[in-house]
Amino acid sequence: MGDIRIMIVDSDPAQVETIATALRKHQDFNLISMVSTRETAIRQLSAEPDIVVLNPEVLKKRTLSRFIHSVQAKNQKTRVVLLLENGLSDEDLITDLKTGIRGYISTVDPPAIMAKALRAVHDGEIWAERRLLEKAISKPMLLPETLQSHIPGLPPLTNREMEILTMLLQGSTNREIAVESSISERTVKTHLYRIYRKLKVKSRTKAIALLSH
Structure with missing residues (x-):
């Protein structure tokens, strides 16, 4: 059984199965939950996933920041990674990074890239393009x-x-x-x-x- 506990939150069954199949190829992942709604995801956080892979389309009118707050209220160690079907603007991605997501993956990423991203996030890193991280911290900083x-x-x-x-x-x-x-x-x-x-x-x-x- 894998050491990295994963929950997938996505309303597209075919897409969920594609990601699940990709992760099952790697022994260090334990796919503990696949849910299609925000409400079910929040309830099942009691299973203590290490990472929630979230398609933000599931949230509908609810904001990402509220979802992350709900996740952290249940378990501060759980990290959220966005699953993107369509490209977001740099500004949207930067805002999401500042909100507290730990990275993002694409539905078209090869399985090896998905696995690498989730391992990095599990190890405490942020999985995002360097240029976005640089923009995210480009505002004046306290030295x-x-x-x-x-x-x-x-x-x-x-x-x-x-x-x-x-x-x-x-x-x-x-x-x-x-x-x-x-x-x-x-x-x-x-x-x-x-x-x-x-x-x-x-x-x-x-x-x-x-x-x-």
Whole structure:
């Protein structure tokens, strides 16, 4: 049985089956639920999926931010990845990233790409094109070295933490940070955990949002 627990939320049965078939080819995925409505998805969050693959069309008039809030209220560790049938504008995707999604995949992505994306999100990364991440953080940011003066009560960051936070704000993945810093990815995750704890946030996306003016 796979270690990465997946829920698919999509009202198109054929599309759901295509994605499910793709994921079943990889032993590290455990497809625990396939649902067609927002309401059913919220109820079945008690199964504690690691990742919810969501076709935003299912939400209809309800907003993505409300869905993510509902997910996090049930389990803060569950991450949401969008499943896109049609292309969205860069601005829409950037807004979604700031809302709290952890990435997006396309219905036409090869199975290997879908698997790679979901593994990356499970490992704490954001799966999105670099240019979108750069745009998402292109607004004026608080520099790590000036954080103390802007966030009252913030515990001091070590030099290494400031270095890693700077790379995070530039859109670097955990692996890229590890290579650049000559440390292991596991050590990067440890540093990020400490940074998030000091910033009082739960994720990379929340850290970026906090540091945006």
